[in-house]
Amino acid sequence: MANASLRQQLALLYQLQERDSELLTIQQKLQDIPNQIEQRQAQVAKHEVDLAAKSAELAEAEKTQRARNAEIETNAVQREKYQNEQRTATSNEAYSALERQIEFLDNQDAEAEDVILILMEESDQLKQELAELETLVNEEKAKTATETEQLRRELGTLETERDEKLKARKAFLPKIDKVRRDEYHRWMKAQLASQSGAVRANASFIALGKNGTCSSCRIAIQPQTLKEAQKDEKPVYCSSCKRLLYVEPATPDVPFP
Numbered sequence: 118m119a120n121a122s123l124r125q126q127l128a129l130l131y132q133l134q135e136r137d138s139e140l141l142t143i144q145q146k147l148q149d150i151p152n153q154i155e156q157r158q159a160q161v162a163k164h165e166v167d168l169a170a171k172s173a174e175l176a177e178a179e180k181t182q183r184a185r186n187a188e189i190e191t192n193a194v195q196r197e198k199y200q201n202e203q204r205t206a207t208s209n210e211a212y213s214a215l216e217r218q219i220e221f222l223d224n225q226d227a228e229a230e231d232v233i234l235i236l237m238e239e240s241d242q243l244k245q246e247l248a249e250l251e252t253l254v255n256e257e258k259a260k261t262a263t264e265t266e267q268l269r270r271e272l273g274t275l276e277t278e279r280d281e282k283l284k285a286r287k288a289f290l291p292k293i294d295k296v297r298r299d300e301y302h303r304w305m306k307a308q309l310a311s312q313s314g315a316v317r318a319n320a321s322f323i324a325l326g327k328n329g330t331c332s333s334c335r336i337a338i339q340p341q342t343l344k345e346a347q348k349d350e351k352p353v354y355c356s357s358c359k360r361l362l363y364v365e366p367a368t369p370d371v372p373f374p
């Protein structure tokens with residue numbers, strides 16, 4: 118029964134194509150998940166850099182404040198020294214000279230105090246921003262950890278699923294004639310090479326002919342071609358997209374697809 122055998126072969130080829138389509142989808146996800154994990158971790162790393170920069174900015178502001186405070190303390194010691202010298206000054210000139218020195222110190226202090234005030238405000242602002250950023254980074258870290266864990270689990274599940282499907286495929290393959298199988302594999306290889314392994318939306322080796330339409334190119338199958346295909350005597354190809362046709366049988370009791 119050559120006819121039954123060809124129909125059977127077409128059905129098996131179609132099944133193989135469906136299986137491979139599932140496998141490609143899994144493969145795509147397996148490639149995609151590590152990228153997703155990497156992206157999330159890069160985002161956290163970026164926020165940590167921001168946090169470190171903000172932290173350094175605050176440290177710098179506090180360091181400057183300390184330096185200006187030390188300056189004021191040094192000036193206080195110096196001022197006291199000048200004031201003591203004023204008490205024992207022997208001339209008005211000497212007294213005035215010391216007075217000018219003290220004024221100079223006062224001016225220096227006033228300037229330092231202005232700067233300290235500005236820096237204190239700046240530090241408060243930075244502390245607040247830092248606290249907000251820390252909260253954000255911690256939230257992000259926790260979220261990323263959960264998501265990464267989830268993605269890794271998904272990866273594991275998909276790997277198992279892929280391995281099972283590959284095993285089933287290996288067992289399924291011998292049912293198909295070697296010639297057709299080889300033809301299919303050659304086509305598949307060319308597809309993967311030309312589209313860098315991406316899942317193709319409409320690409321298929323074998324096309325269903327349902328309701329008189331080719332499922333691959335969505336164009337009506339010519340009546341003559343359809344009739345020819347339904348005979349199941351020889352492989353028939355879609356006249357527009359050139360795919361191998363697996364058409365709806367003329368009698369409804371035959372299972373399809």
Ligand SMILES: [Zn+2]
Nearest residue numbers: 331334355358
């Ligand atoms: Zn077609």
